[in-house]
Amino acid sequence: MSDHAAADIDRHVRIYITVFVVLMVLTIVTVLISRVHLPVHQAVTVALFVALIKGSLVACYFMHLISEKKLIYAVLVVTTAFFIALLALPILTHSNGYWIHS
Amino acid sequence: MEIPYAVEARRDTGLSNGKIGIWLFLASEVMLFGALFASYILIRSGSPSWPRGDTILNVPLATFNTIVLISSSVTMVMAWASLMRNRFGTFRIYMGATILLGFVFLIVKYFEYSHKFHDGLFPSSNNFLAIYFTLTGLHMLHVAGGMAVNAYFWGPGAKLWKTNPTWFTNRVEHSGLFWHFVDLVWIFLFPTLYLL
Numbered sequence: 439m440s441d442h443a444a445a446d447i448d449r450h451v452r453i454y455i456t457v458f459v460v461l462m463v464l465t466i467v468t469v470l471i472s473r474v475h476l477p478v479h480q481a482v483t484v485a486l487f488v489a490l491i492k493g494s495l496v497a498c499y500f501m502h503l504i505s506e507k508k509l510i511y512a513v514l515v516v517t518t519a520f521f522i523a524l525l526a527l528p529i530l531t532h533s534n535g536y537w538i539h540s
Numbered sequence: 541m542e543i544p545y546a547v548e549a550r551r552d553t554g555l556s557n558g559k560i561g562i563w564l565f566l567a568s569e570v571m572l573f574g575a576l577f578a579s580y581i582l583i584r585s586g587s588p589s590w591p592r593g594d595t596i597l598n599v600p601l602a603t604f605n606t607i608v609l610i611s612s613s614v615t616m617v618m619a620w621a622s623l624m625r626n627r628f629g630t631f632r633i634y635m636g637a638t639i640l641l642g643f644v645f646l647i648v649k650y651f652e653y654s655h656k657f658h659d660g661l662f663p664s665s666n667n668f669l670a671i672y673f674t675l676t677g678l679h680m681l682h683v684a685g686g687m688a689v690n691a692y693f694w695g696p697g698a699k700l701w702k703t704n705p706t707w708f709t710n711r712v713e714h715s716g717l718f719w720h721f722v723d724l725v726w727i728f729l730f731p732t733l734y735l736l
């Protein structure tokens with residue numbers, strides 16, 4: 439392995455450790471926020487927002503999506519569109535128009 | 541017969557076939573869990589009342605399991621990085637740690653499930669428990685599946701390292717992508733089921 443490639447992997451490893459620490463902190467934040475007992479709609483929004491940040495970190499850095507080929511992005515764009523449609527279906531079809539009863 | 545594009549990237553996609561294969565599989569997995577999340581939304585929004593997860597489930601245990609699974613994602617990616625650095629011995633240590641952490645996750649889930657069953661709480665008890673057991677049960681199957689593949693690469697599958705190290709490294713990367721996906725699903729399951 440060339441020195442350049444080795445240095446590149448070393449840089450990656452440092453990023454993995456940083457992401458790990460951030461994920462741990464965000465996990466604690468998620469639990470602490472849940473103890474505040476916010477109204478349901480706010481609690482859902484905040485919890486899913488933090489989960490979205492954590493998930494994005496895992497996908498971008500551990501799954502290397504931050505520097506992936508275009509075809510993978512294309513697959514994921516289509517997947518995301520269908521995923522959103524799948525989640526939207528029950529929301530759109532529900533009679534009272536609310537996600538969750540408060 | 542030799543498998544084409546297992547090591548080198550195809551010129552049209554810029555990817556090895558294994559890489560595009562695992563991503564297409566993960567796309568189907570997103571839809572599988574997406575369907576269950578949609579079911580969760582439908583059942584919860586249609587219910588006149590819904591319990592907070594922390595009134596029924598054990599949040600400290602689930603928090604511990606979240607830490608375990610995130611740690612296992614780090615050890616997994618470090619296993620791949622070790623192969624990229626040509627350090628097979630270090631790979632074995634990190635991959636072994638990943639498998640062990642998977643075991644810890646499953647053992648904790650076993651205690652959680654046993655406690656629920658002991659208290660007479662089953663999937664048939666109510667809608668909350670039905671969706672809890674379905675989602676976490678399916679997730680546990682994925683953890684077990686990922687552990688089986690990782691154990692293969694830790695043990696007999698590692699022979700490939702001697703004959704074709706690049707191919708072996710690619711395989712570990714693909715197995716890692718699945719493992720990180722399992723971690724990612726748990727990152728959403730944890731607040732959805734336990735904290736809201």
